[in-house]
Amino acid sequence: MDFFLSRYRNLTVLLIVIVAQLLLIAYQVKSNKDVPLIRVWAVTAVTPVEQGLELVRRYTWGFVEDYFVLLGVRSQNEKLQHENGQLKIENHYLKSELSTADRAQALSVFQAHSPSKTVAARVIGNGTGANSKVVFVDRGSTSGIESGMAVVTPDGIVGKVVDAYPMASLVMLVTDPTFAAGVISQKNRVRGTLKGLGQTKCLVDYAQNEEKVDEGEWFYTSGDDRIFPRGFPVGQVTSVHNGKTFKEIYLTPSGMQGGVEEVLIMLQGEHLQIPDSESATPGYKILPAPTESAGEVPQPTGQSSVLTTDADRLREQYKQSGEAQHRGFGEGFVAPDFTKIQGIRASTPAATNPPPPSGTQPSRDRQEAQPKPGSAAAADAPAKASVPSTASAPAPPKPKPRPTAPILVTDPTDADPDAVPPPAPKTEKPAKPPGSGVPPSRPPSGNQ
Amino acid sequence: MSEYTERLLTSPSRKNQSDRLRLVWLIIIPLIAILFQVYVPRFVSFLSYLELPLLITVHFALGRRGPIASVFYGMSIGLVQDSLSHQPIGMFGIVKTLVGYFAASVSQRFDVENPIVTFILSFFFYFFHQFFYWVLARALLGEAMIFDPQQTLLFGLLNAAVALPLFHILDKLKVAA
Known part of the structure; x- marks a missing residue:
C-alpha cells in the first residue's frame, strides 16, 4: 500500500481531489443547497x-x-435647435390650419341656419391708411357684392362693404373711426350709435345719461341704419360712464375677437329677434325640450300633438272644460266649473269666492291678479276660485288624496306627487299661481 | 552571477523574502485574471472568449512541473471561478484540476520554453477545458449545453495566441520576484 501510494502519489492526490469535488457537486445537486x-x-x-x-x-x-x-454636443445642439425651430413652425402652421378649419365650419353652420342670404368671403389683405381699419375680401361685384352690405361673423358684426370691385371688396371694420351703426342694448333696450375709435374698442354714442346700461350687457344691431339687420350681436359693454350729454359706453366688438379671417357678406338681410337677457349670451347652449314619458304626466285625451309643455296641456284641458260648459275661456269673471274635469277631485264649492259683479271695474291689484288670456296663470285662476275657505267651514278630516290632475312641474321637488299638498282648506291668502316658480319673463314690449 | 549575488540569494532571509513575494504573486495574478474575466467583458464584449484563469493555471503548471501543486492551484482557481458563477461549486474546479495535473505532467516531457510548444499546449488545454466542462455539465448537471467545435477551436487559437505574450510577461514577473 505504501509502495502504491509513493509510486502513484500524484495520481492518488488527483483522484482524491477530483472525487472530493465530485462529492461536493453531488451534495449540492442532491440537496439543492x-x-x-x-x-x-x-x-x-x-x-x-x-x-x-x-x-x-x-x-x-x-x-x-x-x-x-x-x-459632438455642440454640433448636435445646433442640429437639434434647427430641428426644433422647424417643428415649431410646423406646429404653428398646423394650429393655424386647424383654427381656420374650425372657423370655416362655424361660418358654414351659421350660414346654413341664418335666414339672411350671405356669401362667405376671406380676408385677403389690409387697406392702407394710418388710422383706417379696412380690409379687402376675396369677393366682389361678380359675386353679387355691393357697397353698403353688412359683413358679419357668427360672433357678431364685422363691418360693412364700402367699395365693391369685380374680384374683391373693401370692408370697413367696426373699429374704423368713420364707422357707424345703430345698436340697441339687450336688457333695457337703450338705443345708440356704434362708432369706431380706431382701437379695439368701440363707442356707443347718443345714449342718454338717464338710461340704464350695465357693464357686461350685450348690444345688438337695431336695424335702424338699414345696413345691418336687427338682432345681430355687436359686442359686450366693458365700461359705462356718464358724459356731458350722452353716456360714454365702450364695448368690445364680438365679431372681431381673435382676428378676422373669414366673414359672411349679407346679400339680403333678415331681421332677427333680440334675445332675452336670460339666453342672451352668444354661444350659450340650451338643451332641447325634455321628451315626455307616458308615466310622468298623464296625457289628457284629445290633446293636440303640437302642445309640448305642461302649461299648454293644462290650458288646453281647462279650455275644453270651459267650452263644454259654454263659457269662454279667459273671458269675463264667471269661471267655468273646472271640478268637472276628469281627473280632478270634486271639491265642495261651499265657500267659493263670489265673482265680482260684471259691471264693477276691478281694481288695479285685481287686474294684475286676473291672469291674462293665454297665460299659464290663467289656467290656475278658476282653480283658485274653487278652493274652499277654512274660515267659513273647516273641512272635515279626509284621507290625503292624491292629485290626479296634470301638474305644472316647475320645481324638482314638485315632481313627486306625494310632496304636492292636496287642495288644503286655507284660502285666506291667495294661492300661489302655478307659474310662480318660473322666473318672470320679460313682458312683451312693443319696442322690439 | 557574481559570488556576492549567489551568497545573497542563498542566504535564508533573502530566500524567504523571495518565496513570500512569489506567494503573493501566485495569489494576485489569478485574482487579476478572474477580475479580468468578470469585469472587462462588460465593456469589451469580444474579450469574453479569453480564459485567462485557465492560461494562468497552465502557466503555473508548466513552470512548476509539480503535479500536486498544480492540482491544488488549478483546483483553487477553479473553485473561485465557480464561486462567482451561478452553478454548483466544483465544475471549474474539477476541470482546472485535471488541466493543472496534465500540464504539469506534460511539462516533464516537453520543452515548455519553446513558444511553439507553449502555443500548442495552450490550444490543446483550452480545447480540453471547454470539452471536459461540457461533458461534466451534461453528465453531472444534466444541462443541455451546446458544444460548438469550430468556435471552440477558433477561440482555442486565440487563447493560445494570447498565451504567448502572457507567459512571457509572467516569466518576467517570476524572475523579478
Missing part, C-alpha cells in the same frame, strides 16, 4: 477590487468618454 462559505469568501475577495476598478474607471475612462462625447 449551496456552499455559501466558499462563495462568500470568493465574492468578498473579488467585489471590493471590482468596486475599486469601477470607481477608477468612472473617474478616468468616464471622464475621457464624456470629453469625447461632449465634442
Whole structure:
C-alpha cells in the first residue's frame, strides 16, 4: 500500500481531489443547497477590487468618454435647435390650419341656419391708411357684392362693404373711426350709435345719461341704419360712464375677437329677434325640450300633438272644460266649473269666492291678479276660485288624496306627487299661481 | 552571477523574502485574471472568449512541473471561478484540476520554453477545458449545453495566441520576484 501510494502519489492526490469535488457537486445537486462559505469568501475577495476598478474607471475612462462625447454636443445642439425651430413652425402652421378649419365650419353652420342670404368671403389683405381699419375680401361685384352690405361673423358684426370691385371688396371694420351703426342694448333696450375709435374698442354714442346700461350687457344691431339687420350681436359693454350729454359706453366688438379671417357678406338681410337677457349670451347652449314619458304626466285625451309643455296641456284641458260648459275661456269673471274635469277631485264649492259683479271695474291689484288670456296663470285662476275657505267651514278630516290632475312641474321637488299638498282648506291668502316658480319673463314690449 | 549575488540569494532571509513575494504573486495574478474575466467583458464584449484563469493555471503548471501543486492551484482557481458563477461549486474546479495535473505532467516531457510548444499546449488545454466542462455539465448537471467545435477551436487559437505574450510577461514577473 505504501509502495502504491509513493509510486502513484500524484495520481492518488488527483483522484482524491477530483472525487472530493465530485462529492461536493453531488451534495449540492442532491440537496439543492449551496456552499455559501466558499462563495462568500470568493465574492468578498473579488467585489471590493471590482468596486475599486469601477470607481477608477468612472473617474478616468468616464471622464475621457464624456470629453469625447461632449465634442459632438455642440454640433448636435445646433442640429437639434434647427430641428426644433422647424417643428415649431410646423406646429404653428398646423394650429393655424386647424383654427381656420374650425372657423370655416362655424361660418358654414351659421350660414346654413341664418335666414339672411350671405356669401362667405376671406380676408385677403389690409387697406392702407394710418388710422383706417379696412380690409379687402376675396369677393366682389361678380359675386353679387355691393357697397353698403353688412359683413358679419357668427360672433357678431364685422363691418360693412364700402367699395365693391369685380374680384374683391373693401370692408370697413367696426373699429374704423368713420364707422357707424345703430345698436340697441339687450336688457333695457337703450338705443345708440356704434362708432369706431380706431382701437379695439368701440363707442356707443347718443345714449342718454338717464338710461340704464350695465357693464357686461350685450348690444345688438337695431336695424335702424338699414345696413345691418336687427338682432345681430355687436359686442359686450366693458365700461359705462356718464358724459356731458350722452353716456360714454365702450364695448368690445364680438365679431372681431381673435382676428378676422373669414366673414359672411349679407346679400339680403333678415331681421332677427333680440334675445332675452336670460339666453342672451352668444354661444350659450340650451338643451332641447325634455321628451315626455307616458308615466310622468298623464296625457289628457284629445290633446293636440303640437302642445309640448305642461302649461299648454293644462290650458288646453281647462279650455275644453270651459267650452263644454259654454263659457269662454279667459273671458269675463264667471269661471267655468273646472271640478268637472276628469281627473280632478270634486271639491265642495261651499265657500267659493263670489265673482265680482260684471259691471264693477276691478281694481288695479285685481287686474294684475286676473291672469291674462293665454297665460299659464290663467289656467290656475278658476282653480283658485274653487278652493274652499277654512274660515267659513273647516273641512272635515279626509284621507290625503292624491292629485290626479296634470301638474305644472316647475320645481324638482314638485315632481313627486306625494310632496304636492292636496287642495288644503286655507284660502285666506291667495294661492300661489302655478307659474310662480318660473322666473318672470320679460313682458312683451312693443319696442322690439 | 557574481559570488556576492549567489551568497545573497542563498542566504535564508533573502530566500524567504523571495518565496513570500512569489506567494503573493501566485495569489494576485489569478485574482487579476478572474477580475479580468468578470469585469472587462462588460465593456469589451469580444474579450469574453479569453480564459485567462485557465492560461494562468497552465502557466503555473508548466513552470512548476509539480503535479500536486498544480492540482491544488488549478483546483483553487477553479473553485473561485465557480464561486462567482451561478452553478454548483466544483465544475471549474474539477476541470482546472485535471488541466493543472496534465500540464504539469506534460511539462516533464516537453520543452515548455519553446513558444511553439507553449502555443500548442495552450490550444490543446483550452480545447480540453471547454470539452471536459461540457461533458461534466451534461453528465453531472444534466444541462443541455451546446458544444460548438469550430468556435471552440477558433477561440482555442486565440487563447493560445494570447498565451504567448502572457507567459512571457509572467516569466518576467517570476524572475523579478
